[in-house]
Amino acid sequence: MIKQPVSEHKSSGKRHKTLEKLARYNGWLVVVSILLVLAVWSLGVQWGKPPAFLLPSPQAVWDKFVSTLADGSLLRHASVTFFEVLAGLFFGSLLATCLGYFLAKSSTLEKLLSPYLVASQAIPLVAIAPLLIIWFGPGISSKILICALIVFFPVLVNTIIGFRGVPENLRDLMVSMRATRWQKLRLLEIPAALPILFGGLRIGATLSVIGAVVGEFVGSDKGLGFLINVGRGQFDTALVFVAIFTLIFMALSLYGLAMLAEKRSTRWKTAHH
């Protein structure tokens, strides 16, 4: 019932490749495009003169960034969110990988559990986040739980597909060489599934950031989500921008790390001597 690995590039693999090439060869293009956006933004603010609580100038956002960095508040809140994201990603994918492995091995177990797993995806996490905060308190643990929950499903699906995709002829090879169950796992199943596992982790990483912010919106007194709430309440829109950019940076770094791991685990696919 679960057949496709979770991936953002389902049909656009080719376009994705072109984009990747562009990014590689034209790294300076990215810089140019960012500068262009900043220029338009800055000019727009200068000419349109919107009130600062609607759209602050890039300069104001930068100043805010420097001042929050200097008084340590940005790092303090960012590190709380970062910790929640990492812990949620860790526990969520650990659980999903273990369960996914057994689901991949036993289709009976999959048939038994998959209705619940799929149905659970129909529940919007944002809707039950308040409940989780009521039950688990406004502290860090409820945020970690929300992150873990949001990470769980895509990692699970990729784990199942990864382990199901282990080539049958290599299984035969391992059996003919009398490999033990542990050897099969270590030398065949994990290496064969690894690229898809990392793919799941990559998607999970960005989702985990969303989970943490959702949790902090609903109820917390620290973290970047909380900072956004504060900024909104005080009409300090520059602060909101600073928090958003920090979140983007965080999500992109995690995504990039997971992608790097994925690339490294598939060196053999792209080998050219």
Place this chain on the structure above:
Amino acid sequence: MTQFLEVDHLGMTFNGAEGELMAVQDVSFTLAEQEFLCVLGPSGSGKSTLLRLIAGLIKPTAGSIQFGCLPGEQPSISLVFQQTNLMPWRTVMQNILLPLELQGIDRDQALERANAMIHLVGLEEFAQAWPSELSGGMAQRVAIARAFIAEPDLLLLDEPFGSLDALTRERMGAELLNIWQSQRTAVIMVTHSISEALLLSDRVMVFSPRPATIVAEMKVDLPRPRQEETRYDPEFLKYAKLLRQAIK
């Protein structure tokens, strides 16, 4: 003397999409220790199925396969599959090392043996290459090296030289004989080549079209060592003619 391997009224019926399919029917034969047996037969007759049965990858639906070694002991078996199946994420060297890694053999000793094997199959330059960078014949040689390095009691070869050119094929055949003579393993080899079978084996078995039954069996009493010139020996030609008639 007990036989090394006894195959007794072996039968294999697959339950496929198109109903039952009998691939092997009532096959009985024995294999002596260190014997070299070749299996000939038309495509789809059940030769690969026989090897998979002996290797224990599938369970027979009739009859039995018994090894004459000590009770409770399993002989070590290496199978070279018809389709080369290298692990794409391991280099040539790492693929060849795999059986030794499974046996937990000391790394230095394993490397030494692997290097000798790579030299044997002539892939020194490609030791660090990925399987995706190899030609079909090169990949097959890696698979052969991986089977040989384990020094098994029984070597099962399913058309191991299928995608090799004639010259490499001859050379690999000669190497196979060397290994067989030095390691004293038993060999069952599936091939489509009558002269290859005669050049290598002690005995040739001919299978019928599916379901596989043994239609002819022939002891090859050509003196060893056999060379390429043996192919033109009148005795050899007599055997070849007989076999050709048996296959039809």
